Amino acid sequence: MLAEMITRLFxxxxxxxxxxxxxxxxxxxxxxxxxxEMGLPLALLTEDQGGFGLSFAEAGEALRLLGSHAxxxxxxxxxxxxxxxxxxxxxxxxxxxxxxxADDLSVSNGRLTGTVARVAWGEHLDCLAxxxxxxLYRVPRAGWTVAEAGTSANFHPRPSLAIDWAIDAEAALxxxxxxxxxxxxxxxxxxxxEAALEMTLxxxxxxxxxxxxxxxxxxxxxxxxxxxxxxxxATAAADLAGEALARRDVLGVAAGTLxxxxxxxxxxxxxxxxxxxxxxxxxxxxxxYTTALWAWRDxxxxxxxxxxxxxxxxxxxxxxxxxxxxxxx
Amino acid sequence: MSAIPFPAPPADTDAVIALRAEFRAFLDQQLKxxxxxxxxxxxxxxxxxxxxxxxxAGYLGxxxxxxxxxxxxxxxxxxxxxxxxxxxxxxxxAHWIADRQSGPSILKFGTEAQKQAFLPRIAAGELSFGIGxxxxxxxxDLAATRTKAVKDGDVYRVTGTxxxxxxxxxxxxxxxxxxxxxxxxxxxxxxxxLLIDLKNTPGLTIKPIIDLAGQHHFNEMHFEDAIVxxxxxxxxxxxxxxQVMSELAFERSGPERFLSSIELxxxxxxxxxxxxxDAAQITVGRVxxxxxxxxxxxxxxxxxxxxxxxxxxxxxxxxxxxxxFEQALPDIARELIDAEPDPRAAGAYxxxxxxxxxxxxxxxxxxxxxxxxxxxxxxxxxxx
Numbered sequence: 001m002l003a004e005m006i007t008r009l010f011x012x013x014x015x016x017x018x019x020x021x022x023x024x025x026x027x028x029x030x031x032x033x034x035x036x037e038m039g040l041p042l043a044l045l046t047e048d049q050g051g052f053g054l055s056f057a058e059a060g061e062a063l064r065l066l067g068s069h070a071x072x073x074x075x076x077x078x079x080x081x082x083x084x085x086x087x088x089x090x091x092x093x094x095x096x097x098x099x100x101x102a103d104d105l106s107v108s109n110g111r112l113t114g115t116v117a118r119v120a121w122g123e124h125l126d127c128l129a130x131x132x133x134x135x136l137y138r139v140p141r142a143g144w145t146v147a148e149a150g151t152s153a154n155f156h157p158r159p160s161l162a163i164d165w166a167i168d169a170e171a172a173l174x175x176x177x178x179x180x181x182x183x184x185x186x187x188x189x190x191x192x193x194e195a196a197l198e199m200t201l202x203x204x205x206x207x208x209x210x211x212x213x214x215x216x217x218x219x220x221x222x223x224x225x226x227x228x229x230x231x232x233x234a235t236a237a238a239d240l241a242g243e244a245l246a247r248r249d250v251l252g253v254a255a256g257t258l259x260x261x262x263x264x265x266x267x268x269x270x271x272x273x274x275x276x277x278x279x280x281x282x283x284x285x286x287x288x289y290t291t292a293l294w295a296w297r298d299x300x301x302x303x304x305x306x307x308x309x310x311x312x313x314x315x316x317x318x319x320x321x322x323x324x325x326x327x328x329x
Numbered sequence: 330m331s332a333i334p335f336p337a338p339p340a341d342t343d344a345v346i347a348l349r350a351e352f353r354a355f356l357d358q359q360l361k362x363x364x365x366x367x368x369x370x371x372x373x374x375x376x377x378x379x380x381x382x383x384x385x386a387g388y389l390g391x392x393x394x395x396x397x398x399x400x401x402x403x404x405x406x407x408x409x410x411x412x413x414x415x416x417x418x419x420x421x422x423a424h425w426i427a428d429r430q431s432g433p434s435i436l437k438f439g440t441e442a443q444k445q446a447f448l449p450r451i452a453a454g455e456l457s458f459g460i461g462x463x464x465x466x467x468x469x470d471l472a473a474t475r476t477k478a479v480k481d482g483d484v485y486r487v488t489g490t491x492x493x494x495x496x497x498x499x500x501x502x503x504x505x506x507x508x509x510x511x512x513x514x515x516x517x518x519x520x521x522x523l524l525i526d527l528k529n530t531p532g533l534t535i536k537p538i539i540d541l542a543g544q545h546h547f548n549e550m551h552f553e554d555a556i557v558x559x560x561x562x563x564x565x566x567x568x569x570x571x572q573v574m575s576e577l578a579f580e581r582s583g584p585e586r587f588l589s590s591i592e593l594x595x596x597x598x599x600x601x602x603x604x605x606x607d608a609a610q611i612t613v614g615r616v617x618x619x620x621x622x623x624x625x626x627x628x629x630x631x632x633x634x635x636x637x638x639x640x641x642x643x644x645x646x647x648x649x650x651x652x653x654f655e656q657a658l659p660d661i662a663r664e665l666i667d668a669e670p671d672p673r674a675a676g677a678y679x680x681x682x683x684x685x686x687x688x689x690x691x692x693x694x695x696x697x698x699x700x701x702x703x704x705x706x707x708x709x710x711x712x713x
Contacts, residue, residue, distance in 0.1 A: 053590075057337065064698050201710060221707035228706055229650045231332055232643075236625045237618075239337060258618035277422070304611055311614030312605075319599035323416040329621040 002043075002054065003061050010069040019288055022072035023155040028125045032096060035075055041093065044083040050092070060242055063184055064235075066192020067296075070288040072156055074098060074120045076184040079130040084180055088171035090138045095126030099177040099300075105132045105163060112137060112165045118150050118158040118299075128161070129177060136173045139165050152299075153292035175245070179253040181300030183245045186238035186260035189296050192289040193231045193263060196271040199286050200227060203275050220274065227270045234263035240329065254310040254329045260301050264293040266291055333642050335452060338628035339405055339635070346661035349409050355386060356417045359602040365677035368418025369592035369684045372585055373546055375499060377457070383421075384454025398449030408584070408631035412624070415588040422496060427451045427458035430579040431504055434522075438564030438572055438697055443524065443675055447502075459579075461505035461525065461550065462573065463493045469701045471573065472516040476507040476552065478523055480566075483559045485509075485523060487532070487552040493695075497535050497548035497683050506573050509566050520569030524561040531556050540709050542672065542687035580696050587623040587651030589692050590658040593685045594620075597662045600678045609665055616661060619654050623647065642709040645702045659686050 013031050022028060035041070043062050045051025054062070066076050074096050081097035098119045105114035116130065117134040123146055128139040143165030150158035201224065204214040214220050237259035244252020272279040279286045297303070317325040341349075359382055360368070367374060383389050391407045393399025411429075414421050432451045435443055450456040467473040476489025487507065494503060503525050511519035527535065532555030538547035567602045594616065600611050626647050632641040659682060670683035693699040 159356070197332065198709075201712070207503035213419065215712045218704070222700070222703040223713050224710055224712060225646075225649065225706035228333055228496060228710055229646050232335055232626060232646050233619075233622050233650060235332070235336060236629070237622045240622060240625050254614070255618040255621040258615055259622040262615070262619070272599075290338040306605065307614030307618075309614065310617050311610035313611045314617045315605055315610060317598075317600055318602070319595040322595055322598055324353075326617060326620055326624065329617075 001056055001074050002052075003065060005038060006040070006062060006065045007069075008073070009038060010065070014069055014071065016285070017096070019070065019072060024149075025155075025157045027121065028073060032073055035073065036095075040075055041078045041082055041097075042231070044079045045086050049086040051086075056186060056239075056242065056246070057300040060187055060239060063173045063187030064191035064194065064238070067188035067193075067292070068195040070154075070192065070195070070292050071188075072154075074125070076188055077120055077181070080177070080180040080184050081127075084129045084136065084174060084177060085138055087174035088136045090129075090136065090169060090171050093125075093127050093129075093138075096121060097123050097131075098122060098128045100128060101131040101177050102163075103131075103133055105130075106130065107135075107167070110167050112139065112143070114163055114164055116144075116161045116163055119161055121157050122146060122159040123157065124159050130163070131177045133174050134173050136171050136177075137165075137167065138169060139163060152263050153295035154288070156295070166211055175248050176250060178301045179245055181248050182257035183238070183241040183253055183298055184304065185296045186234070186241045186257050188259045189264045189293060190231070190238045191235040192292050193227075193234050193267040196267060196289045196293075197224075197227050197231050199289075200224065200271045200274045203278075207276075214274070219316065223270050223274055227267055227274075230263040230270070234267070237263065244329070249329075251310055251313055254306045255329045257301070258303065258306050258310065261297040261306075264297040268293040335626055335629040335643055336632060338625060338632045338644075345406060345409055348620040349404055349413065352388065352410055352413050353417075355388075356413060356419060360417055360419055363418065363420070365418075365592060365596055366680040366684060367420070369590075369596075370420070371415060371418060371589050371592070372421050372425050373495075373544075373688075374418070374420030375496060375601050376420035377423045377454075380424040380454035380457070382454070383424060384452055389424055389454055390432055390448060390452030393432065393448060397444050398452030399434065400452075404627075404635035405631050408628065412584040412588065412627075415585055416591055417555040418491045418592050423457045423499070424451070424454050426495070426500075427456055427502075429583065430460070430576050431458035433579050434504060434572065434576045435524075435563065437575065438522075438568075440560070442560070444564070447524075456502065457496065459494045459497045459500040459503040459527070459548075461491050461494060461503035463491065465490055465492055467513075468493075469698050471506070472520075472570065473513050474506055474508055474520060475513055476505065478505075478507045478509050478521065478557065480509070480559065485557045485559060485562070487523070487525075487555040487557055490550075490689050491550040492538065492547070494535075494548045494550050497527060497550055498537060498545070502526060503550070504563060504576070506569055509556050509569075517570035517583060519567055520573070521566045522569050522572050523557050524563055525555075525557060526561075532688070540687075540691070542684070565619055573698040577697070578639075578644065584624065584627045585694075586648040586696075587620070587627065587654050590655040590685045590689060593658050593662055596678050596681045596684065597658075597666065600666050600668075611643070612665055613660060616658070623651050623654055626650070642706060645697070645705045645709075648696065649699060649702045649706065652699060655692055656689045659689060 042051045047053035078097045102116045144161040146159045147162035148160040237256045241256025278284045390399045391402045478485040478487045506521045509521040536549045671679040672683040674680040
């Protein structure tokens with residue numbers, strides 16, 4: 001039901017012109033207004049918190065659709081920010097929001113100062129759900145200026161923000177925003193890979209070379225099978241991360257995000273190769289997904305940090321403790 | 330959308346959590362003297378004593394009706410037992426095939442007399458089975474089978490050769506896939522399955538095939554006018570193809586498709602004690618993520634089977650991705666630890682590494698080659 005509404009909205013309002021504007025760094029106010037009207041920013045909240053009480057599966061589907069439509073606006077981030085703010089008992093965002101962790105910010109004389117690196121669409125946000133140490137702050141737009149421009153691999157703004165804000169409210173941090181960010185990105189990766197597989201199946205069915213569709217070649221079929229395997233892994237990885245986040249298990253999030261990132265790498269490579277040269281152009285829509293996969297796989301904690309977190313826990317478990325640790329993820 | 334759906338696996342119930350804890354305690358006790366090298370044999374470990382202990386404790390034929398010695402537990406509970414056995418390197422070989430595919434096939438297609446004769450003894454861990462599918466000229470292409478069974482009064486006369494039969498020299502029975510009418514050109518038509526008594530079939534000889542590791546798991550079974558009682562026909566004459574496909578579905582879906590080299594991971598982590606590094610943490614972290622996700626996919630398949638859904642495509646994906654994972658582990662270990670594989674080493678690491686290096690090539694061959702699986706997946710995506 002919600003999935004159908006989201007699909008209809010994106011098919012209507014998220015066209016190539018909108019994607020092109022977003023790549024120039026232009027905010028899309030009309031699209032955002034429609035996203036807000038549908039209530040998507042509240043999609044991860046419980047009914048008590050003012051949300052719709054979506055099931056785990058429905059919430060996951062909504063997040064995957066953001067990926068399968070290459071949504072350029074920070075909708076996933078806003079959903080995650082509101083979930084975190086609500087859990088902390090802070091007011092919800094009144095527009096697009098970001099999530100970040102910056103432990104080296106300074107807190108003195110009631111002021112929060114320092115730089116937060118690479119926040120999606122930072123200039124256009126209403127507020128930032130910002131973790132510093134074990135505190136969560138809801139920093140309003142007036143609390144920062146853009147310190148340095150930045151751009152994601154899919155050409156969306158990732159400015160670094162200079163925070164200078166008189167703290168008017170703070171709360172105990174419910175869980176790490178990077179875990180939230182990594183989890184929503186895992187779902188987006190799964191969605192983007194779903195779209196990439198669909199496109200690759202269509203392309204290889206219709207593109208004829210040497211007198212037959214590409215898909216009739218066994219070597220092409222085997223690549224399609226591998227792509228379907230990566231998609232299956234990414235989808236399972238996102239759900240693994242989502243379930244772990246719900247029970248505040250950062251190791252489970254690490255496992256999910258790491259495998260989704262691997263799938264992004266492998267899946268983007270296969271999809272591009274199977275499209276041939278047209279997949280390397282902006283003429284074909286595949287690039288919306290491949291460039292997004294290359295951006296998303298490195299955001300909200302890098303692959304190295306997440307792998308070290310999970311790997312050091314596995315090494316600490318020791319040989320005999322390894323399997324019980326895996327079954328707890 | 331064209332994605333192949335994997336439903337969320339069922340959540341662990343209290344009964345499942347209790348079963349896992351109870352079974353881990355059982356394994357700790359049973360396997361306390363098993364060396365790392367022995368554990369790394371994974372499901373090629375063969376120990377009738379262990380299988381009888383499993384049967385007596387109620388861990389075999391778990392999903393079958395009680396009237397046939399089963400426990401009427403869920404497919405998901407059985408999956409817990411299976412993955413814990415593999416993760417611990419338990420010697421499951423003497424009951425593995427029977428519990429996984431032969432028993433379920435007999436339950437599905439067998440006569441009442443066959444069910445009563447075989448199933449309680451399998452569930453007790455007393456009856457060991459092998460697989461009788463591949464032939465010298467019919468490996469991946471199973472429909473090209475030549476072995477012929479000709480009805481003669483109240484017996485079948487069987488002629489032909491089967492290969493790669495694991496444990497035929499130890500086991501009690503195989504389910505033989507053969508042709509009861511026509512020729513190999515008829516493909517799926519005219520094929521049947523027979524229950525073959527390995528210890529007591531006149532005209533059957535069994536010869537070892539030694540693998541590259543020098544181990545004797547495989548055998549060649551040669552039938553020369555071998556006499557098989559007609560009441561050992563499994564299911565219907567001529568329905569062999571559908572039956573054997575059903576048997577393969579039992580075979581392809583389990584966690585044995587990504588846990589074959591788990592003992593190497595255990596020994597790698599032990600070997601890294603005291604020489605932990607960034608590279609070690611990163612690598613072990615990434616391996617663990619892959620393993621956790623494969624396990625989720627496999628549990629999803631177990632959930633589908635419990636709901637009696639067709640999981641053939643999903644099982645093919647788990648097996649394809651799983652074999653890549655378990656085959657990659659030796660090389661991943663080699664990037665972290667300098668050690669020469671030594672099949673006769675006293676030390677755990679070198680002997681486990683050697684066993685895994687020697688055996689891992691077979692993991693993308695057995696139960697359907699990588700190429701066959703990818704063909705199945707591609708067909709499921711609508712490509713041919």
